[in-house]
Amino acid sequence: MTSSLCIKQEDLLYKPRNIALAKMNNISGEPEMSEFESAYLCGLINKFKPKKILEVGVAGGATTGIIIETLQETRDRSENIKIFSVDLNSDFYRNKTEDREKRKTGFMTDIMKNSSDVWVDHSLLLGKTLCECFEEIDHDIDFVVIDTVHLLPGEILDIPVLLKLVSNNAVIVFHDVSLHHFLSEPKESRKSFATMAAFVSLSGNKNVPIGLDPIRKFPNIAAIQLTENSSKDVSDIFYAMNFPWSYVPPLKIKEAYLQFYDKYYRKYQSIYENAFLENTAYAVHEREVNFETVFSKLLSKLTANQTVSLYGAGEIAEYLVKELSKRKVPIDRIFVTKSSRYEQFVGKFPVEQFSQDLVTKDDVIIVASIKFAKEITNYIKEKVGNITVLSVNEFSYI
Ligand SMILES: C[S@@+](CC[C@H](N)C(=O)[O-])C[C@H]1O[C@@H](n2cnc3c(N)ncnc32)[C@H](O)[C@@H]1O
Numbered sequence: 001m002t003s004s005l006c007i008k009q010e011d012l013l014y015k016p017r018n019i020a021l022a023k024m025n026n027i028s029g030e031p032e033m034s035e036f037e038s039a040y041l042c043g044l045i046n047k048f049k050p051k052k053i054l055e056v057g058v059a060g061g062a063t064t065g066i067i068i069e070t071l072q073e074t075r076d077r078s079e080n081i082k083i084f085s086v087d088l089n090s091d092f093y094r095n096k097t098e099d100r101e102k103r104k105t106g107f108m109t110d111i112m113k114n115s116s117d118v119w120v121d122h123s124l125l126l127g128k129t130l131c132e133c134f135e136e137i138d139h140d141i142d143f144v145v146i147d148t149v150h151l152l153p154g155e156i157l158d159i160p161v162l163l164k165l166v167s168n169n170a171v172i173v174f175h176d177v178s179l180h181h182f183l184s185e186p187k188e189s190r191k192s193f194a195t196m197a198a199f200v201s202l203s204g205n206k207n208v209p210i211g212l213d214p215i216r217k218f219p220n221i222a223a224i225q226l227t228e229n230s231s232k233d234v235s236d237i238f239y240a241m242n243f244p245w246s247y248v249p250p251l252k253i254k255e256a257y258l259q260f261y262d263k264y265y266r267k268y269q270s271i272y273e274n275a276f277l278e279n280t281a282y283a284v285h286e287r288e289v290n291f292e293t294v295f296s297k298l299l300s301k302l303t304a305n306q307t308v309s310l311y312g313a314g315e316i317a318e319y320l321v322k323e324l325s326k327r328k329v330p331i332d333r334i335f336v337t338k339s340s341r342y343e344q345f346v347g348k349f350p351v352e353q354f355s356q357d358l359v360t361k362d363d364v365i366i367v368a369s370i371k372f373a374k375e376i377t378n379y380i381k382e383k384v385g386n387i388t389v390l391s392v393n394e395f396s397y398i
Pocket of ligand 1: 030062
């Protein structure tokens with residue numbers, strides 16, 4: 001691949017977008033890039049001549065079609081070029097509830113493939129995150145375009161995964177690095193700086209096409225060409241996970257990344273795990289999550305035949321005491337590590353300092369803490385031995 005990421009006005013490639021859109025029944029709002037941003041992306045593809053491209057975040061698939069058009073116009077069939085497109089949602093995320101026709105993610109690329117001779121080998125991987133499709137993607141990707149959530153943790157989570165998929169000196173294009181400044185977007189977009197955070201934290205040769213975008217002084221698209229330091233400096237990406245998150249991914253996704261980092265980034269995995277707990281605890285504290293949904297799985301495990309004790313005396317314990325009482329599940333005790341730090345009662349139950357003398361192996365203890373669930377579980381097991389300990393983290397959707 002060419003080594004310079006310097007992109008000039010004459011490198012911008014505007015034509016593929018118009019040709020591709022004509023083949024895909026132009027849909028309002030798609031692609032989700034401006035003409036300039038598409039031209040920058042196509043210009044980079046034309047300049048670097050990648051053989052394996054990964055696209056993360058597909059939406060209608062208009063940008064996929066534009067990438068395919070660029071390749072078909074500038075390259076040869078014999079090069080066996082491949083594109084992998086990944087999207088978490090199988091259904092087009094901009095479908096409206098009132099829409100009669102539920103469009104699939106990538107539907108515009110399908111229109112293009114059905115109506116013209118597309119020889120580029122394109123795989124669409126839907127319904128999974130990048131780390132869940134890791135094994136389905138070739139591992140010598142030389143060009144990536146990432147355009148997904150924009151809210152933290154969003155794109156940050158995928159950068160360590162990308163680094164295990166790409167070849168040396170791969171080019172990574174980041175879309176929506178300025179979305180947080182768009183006055184036309186809903187207020188929530190002010191928090192849409194995950195792409196910029198990922199761009200800043202990943203080490204490499206960077207290009208922001210300042211001076212080329214006819215509208216934005218600091219454009220909304222940028223690129224990095226990886227260097228040998230990119231993987232060495234991966235700690236910065238994990239440190240960036242410590243910013244406050246705007247959402248907490250569901251348990252399935254949490255676990256998928258945890259397993260991935262555990263396998264490939266053992267040294268940094270705990271930073272992710274801690275960030276997850278801190279942000280979950282905050283979301284619970286601020287009631288940004290629905291307690292009924294979060295704790296329904298745990299509560300469904302408990303019956304009136306069991307007597308349970310709770311370890312924790314905060315808002316989660318308060319909620320569980322109310323719910324368990326409604327379900328007529330007997331509560332024995334409320335434990336904490338140091339009772340002086342807490343109110344003396346949760347409901348009608350006194351808060352007591354935990355001691356192994358107060359429990360037997362037949363008791364069930366629910367750990368009502370998000371941040372310290374692991375430590376408390378280990379502590380109880382160490383003190384009492386083989387006792388049933390249910391942690392809210394294991395059962396909640398978070
Ligand atoms: C801004 S749109 C992509 C626009 C597209 N690149 C274009 O230029 O038209 C974001 C897409 O990312 C998808 N998405 C959201 N979270 C994701 C994740 N964690 N991994 C992969 N895709 C995700 C959404 O379903 C949505 O289709």
